[in-house]
Amino acid sequence: MSTGTxxxxxxxxxxxxxxxxxxxxxxxxxxxxxxxxxSGGAHVVVEMRDGERTRLNPYSLMGSPLDTREYTISVRxxxxxxxxxxxxxxxxxxxxxxxxxYPVNLFSLDLRAKKHLMLAGGIGIxxxxxxxxxxxxxxxxxxxxxxxxxASLGTYADVLRARYDRRVRxxxxxxxxxxxxxxxxxxxxxxxxxxVCGPAGMINWVRDRAAALGWPPETVxxxxxxxxxPGLPFDVTLAVSGKAIRVDEQQSLLExxxxxxxxPPYLCxxxxxxxxxxxxxxxxxxxxxxDHWLSEEEHRSGKKIMPCVSRFEGRSLVLER
Amino acid sequence: MAAKSIISRPVYGTxxxxxxxxxxxxxxxxxxxxxxEMAGRAPPRFFDDAExxxxxxxxxxxxxxxxxxKPAQFHQAPSFASLLPRLRQTLANAHMGLRLYLSGTExxxxxxxxxxxxxxIDHTSIQTEHRxxxxxxxxxxxxKGITENVTTQPATCAHCGLLLxxxxxxxxxxxxxxxxxxxxxxxxxxPPMEEIFR
Numbered sequence: 001m002s003t004g005t006x007x008x009x010x011x012x013x014x015x016x017x018x019x020x021x022x023x024x025x026x027x028x029x030x031x032x033x034x035x036x037x038x039s040g041g042a043h044v045v046v047e048m049r050d051g052e053r054t055r056l057n058p059y060s061l062m063g064s065p066l067d068t069r070e071y072t073i074s075v076r077x078x079x080x081x082x083x084x085x086x087x088x089x090x091x092x093x094x095x096x097x098x099x100x101x102y103p104v105n106l107f108s109l110d111l112r113a114k115k116h117l118m119l120a121g122g123i124g125i126x127x128x129x130x131x132x133x134x135x136x137x138x139x140x141x142x143x144x145x146x147x148x149x150x151a152s153l154g155t156y157a158d159v160l161r162a163r164y165d166r167r168v169r170x171x172x173x174x175x176x177x178x179x180x181x182x183x184x185x186x187x188x189x190x191x192x193x194x195x196v197c198g199p200a201g202m203i204n205w206v207r208d209r210a211a212a213l214g215w216p217p218e219t220v221x222x223x224x225x226x227x228x229x230p231g232l233p234f235d236v237t238l239a240v241s242g243k244a245i246r247v248d249e250q251q252s253l254l255e256x257x258x259x260x261x262x263x264p265p266y267l268c269x270x271x272x273x274x275x276x277x278x279x280x281x282x283x284x285x286x287x288x289x290x291d292h293w294l295s296e297e298e299h300r301s302g303k304k305i306m307p308c309v310s311r312f313e314g315r316s317l318v319l320e321r
Numbered sequence: 322m323a324a325k326s327i328i329s330r331p332v333y334g335t336x337x338x339x340x341x342x343x344x345x346x347x348x349x350x351x352x353x354x355x356x357x358e359m360a361g362r363a364p365p366r367f368f369d370d371a372e373x374x375x376x377x378x379x380x381x382x383x384x385x386x387x388x389x390x391k392p393a394q395f396h397q398a399p400s401f402a403s404l405l406p407r408l409r410q411t412l413a414n415a416h417m418g419l420r421l422y423l424s425g426t427e428x429x430x431x432x433x434x435x436x437x438x439x440x441x442i443d444h445t446s447i448q449t450e451h452r453x454x455x456x457x458x459x460x461x462x463x464x465k466g467i468t469e470n471v472t473t474q475p476a477t478c479a480h481c482g483l484l485l486x487x488x489x490x491x492x493x494x495x496x497x498x499x500x501x502x503x504x505x506x507x508x509x510x511x512p513p514m515e516e517i518f519r
Contacts, residue, residue, distance in 0.1 A: 188417040
């Protein structure tokens with residue numbers, strides 16, 4: 001069994017549409033007990049049994065860490081993705097029994113900070129729902145800057161404004177409202193930590209500006225789950241277990257390895273935690289690296305791959321699994 | 322250069338210019354040379370946004386070399402204690418983008434870092450370079466008294482008089498090495514005292 005992926009048997013206690021794209025799912029323990037405690041920024045991996053297929057997708061817990069009667073996640077429908085979010089939106093109904101992992105936090109607050117500056121884009125708001133609840137409960141100093149496409153797609157913008165008033169600042173893309181990033185970053189008191197969750201472009205932009213303006217890397221936290229990208233099917237030999245497998249178009253390499261009955265370690269399934277790092281024994285072809293874990297040098301070396309998000313195109317690939 | 326030891330023992334690097342809006346240097350004695358050497362690797366006009374705080378050593382040297390860098394502010398102090406209120410004030414009013422550079426004796430680096438940690442700067446975000454004396458600031462783990470400029474092993478606690486083994490075990494919070502009684506079983510046993518932290 002994978003590190004930190006002990007399973008929880010849950011039942012869907014509620015499904016609430018939030019707006020045109022986002023629905024919220026509530027889970028309670030089937031045995032009626034409290035769920036394990038978690039901290040703001042944690043995620044769970046949700047098992048989706050969709051006929052023959054099992055998908056395992058990570059979602060940030062967005063409820064208050066003070067309430068462990070239920071876990072809540074919000075899922076944005078992605079009509080061109082690999083189908084996990086569509087399954088959640090179409091097939092998951094109240095009363096359904098599901099399995100989720102124990103919570104894991106790869107985006108935790110640094111509680112030594114004097115102030116927490118949070119930047120969210122779109123559905124990247126979800127970890128901040130839990131983090132703001134955690135901080136508000138202990139009198140923590142935070143400020144949230146949230147960029148949304150339109151007011152109607154501003155998931156939980158109204159909730160956050162009602163809860164935290166002027167500690168939440170909204171920016172609407174359709175009204176051409178832009179965050180004054182350099183000014184914002186240059187006027188923060190010493191001891192501030194920065195947290196950013198949103199599209200890859202936003203994360204890169206914020207990290208670059210923060211670095212240029214003298215924010216030490218230890219003070220900049222970000223979370224970007226790269227959903228596994230579909231691609232051409234490819235064949236892989238697993239040298240340790242002596243298996244030959246095929247990775248389908250819509251399947252990740254990790255999922256294909258698991259489907260063959262091999263159980264590599266994993267935590268985030270989004271290319272950030274490093275758990276599923278796998279050695280390449282030999283290959284003839286090119287890698288399509290999509291992770292945020294390996295260094296550029298390691299990407300070029302052709303010696304390692306993160307099977308949760310990365311793919312391969314070519315004649316042969318032999319992995320140490 | 323300090324020898325490698327247990328993980329708790331601080332290790333120091335070489336000052337290097339960091340991206341930032343404001344650069345605060347604190348140095349004592351030969352620590353000034355680390356700043357002067359770093360200036361050779363810094364981009365043009367780097368010291369336009371810099372403040373240098375200097376505690377000269379007993380020889381009174383290096384002030385001219387630092388002034389020659391033309392930092393936006395240059396401040397000299399007779400001791401760390403005397404600059405403490407100013408340092409606290411500076412950090413309390415500072416914004417993200419301030420970078421801290423500490424160079425000189427371990428006592429100076431440790432005490433300045435202690436103030437910086439209280440202000441919310443992570444110790445890994447601070448540039449440090451050790452120059453000059455290896456004399457240690459030591460806390461007696463028994464009476465908690467701090468003895469400055471310890472150069473011998475073992476060393477006598479200036480507060481309670483116990484003979485202490487000066488450990489490499491270091492506290493960033495207290496900015497001191499830990500001293501533990503070396504002859505607790507038999508106080509009549511007096512190991513030879515050697516001057517090893519020079």
